[in-house]
Amino acid sequence: MLNSRFRIVEYPEANQEVKSIYDDTMKQMGIPFVLNWFKCQGSNPILLKGNWEKLRSTMLIGKIPFILKQLIIYNISQKKGCNYCTHAHGIMADSLSKTLCDDEGFKVTESMQSDYIPASYKAAIRIVTKCALRPLSTTEEDFEELREEGFSEHDIQELMALADLTNMLNTIADISGIKIDNELMETK
């Protein structure tokens, strides 16, 4: 069975430019291996470079807490049925839970409806997920609700960029047919 419809370029096979991008992904995401999502784009350094830059700018940098971003990507991916991204970002979010809590049973992805979690998290996950799944259904009320929760215009743009990013992540993962990384499976 093929691992991907796109050619998977493993690290040793990659050219110097691609290796350099692979190194950057590991360093900035804090993981010791290259995700299949990147490897399936390794034969096209130009696309790889552009998509990595988009992922980095939207997911890794900004004012919105990283864990909230992971929860939003996880939620959208789950709703869209993207197995790769649901697994990958669910694991990332829950692994963050472990940094928050020593309890083996605690998963932040399952605890978001609690009263103890500020309403801003819940509103952001709900509205950005809706906009990612059905962009045309986006309303002024969605934006107004985010403002009421204390999100600035800058914050809202950063949140909505996650809808766009997740669609791209899901699309590439689903089209390429990449399998969940063995390393992530081990974590799971």
Place this chain on the structure above:
Amino acid sequence: MDQITFIEKSLRLRYEVFSRFATEVNRAETIEAAGVAIASNLKFILDTYIFRFTYINEQNRLTYELFRAAHTWKTNQIDMVTPFEMRCQHTEIPLKFTKSDIADNPILNDSIFANEKVILLFVLPLQFTNNQQSVIMIASKNPVGYHEVDFRFVKLIGELLTTKISQLLLMEKIGSKNKELESAYADISVRNSEIVLQQKKLLQQSLELRKANFEIKALNTGLEKTVEERTKSLKEANHELNTLFYRTSHDFLRPLRSIVGLTNLAAINTSDEQNLQIFSHINKSVNELEKMLVKLQMISFAEQEVSVRSEINFPDIIESLYTKFKVELKKKEMDFKREIHLKSPFYADPYLITVILENLIENAINFSQNRQSFIKIVISESKKSCCIKVTDNGQGIKKEFQPKIFDMYFRGNESSAGNGLGLYVIKKLVQKQKGEISFKSSLGKGSEFQIRIP
């Protein structure tokens, strides 16, 4: 997972953001930067629809308000909520207000907290040391309200902000003091520069003055030398001139006397009246010329430094002069009176005394009038000096001429018998003996000359 464990674990999400918030607040270098940190992070820590925080110390009152991601800072301003806030500040206990409580409170009902979405309002006064206080007001649109853990976060936020504002105010104060010091330092630097400049100018001026002084000294030295040389050469020239003058006067006398002798001889050898008349005129002119030459000799003599001092024998001198002018005196029928009242011997240059008296007598004769005219010579002594007084009842001197009578060649009128040298010679000779001469004269009544010689 039981409830307690879940609460604790879910709180970790908020602590994670609180940690970032605390880092951003601590890094803030301005009040505004701290405000941005609150606006960016507070929504991830706590459900707050409206957040108001007021810091109070002895000098300052700073109020922060956050609503729908927009924030404002007010420094030392009293707004609508302030009076309510001040009341809560004094209670020092947390207070809870429902929607109806807000509506019933006239202050709150007119404030931002009267927003229709606000369900609950909590006021938390915090007291710190050093007279620092803060009041936090949080309005929620969530009917569930707040849990005990939420208030823990509120308190932490309050403490963090109070500490930070206190630090920023202190920094501001230090910065302001530093600016004052920098300004003072800049002023001092400017003053110093000016002083250094002035010193440089003064030094430059001092150098220029020294140079000028040096040049003046050099000039003075040159001048002194020049003056000395000129004086010397002038003295030499004067001496030569005097010598020439004296010798010439002296040498002129001999041919003049020859002329007189020859004229007299010629007069003996002729009986022609006209020629005799001419010879008489020649004799008279030569006599006048001789008198003038003698006086010029006297001037020359007065200029010379040598002088002989011996006891003056006034009776002999006056007698010899009387003999000399006997003819003229007789001719003008002038009475010649003399009085000598000397008790002790008087020492001076006899020749000079003789010439002085001779000239005074000659003047008295020349300017006598035709009525019982006289000359009176009185010699007396007073205060270690000899006084010679010569009085006449001659023509006297016009008042306007009196200041000029001792000038060389001064003559009262063209018909004057004198040559204008007599009084000039007298004055010169008196001065040579360090004496003084004065006179009194009245036109038509006569004159009195008084000489004092020490």
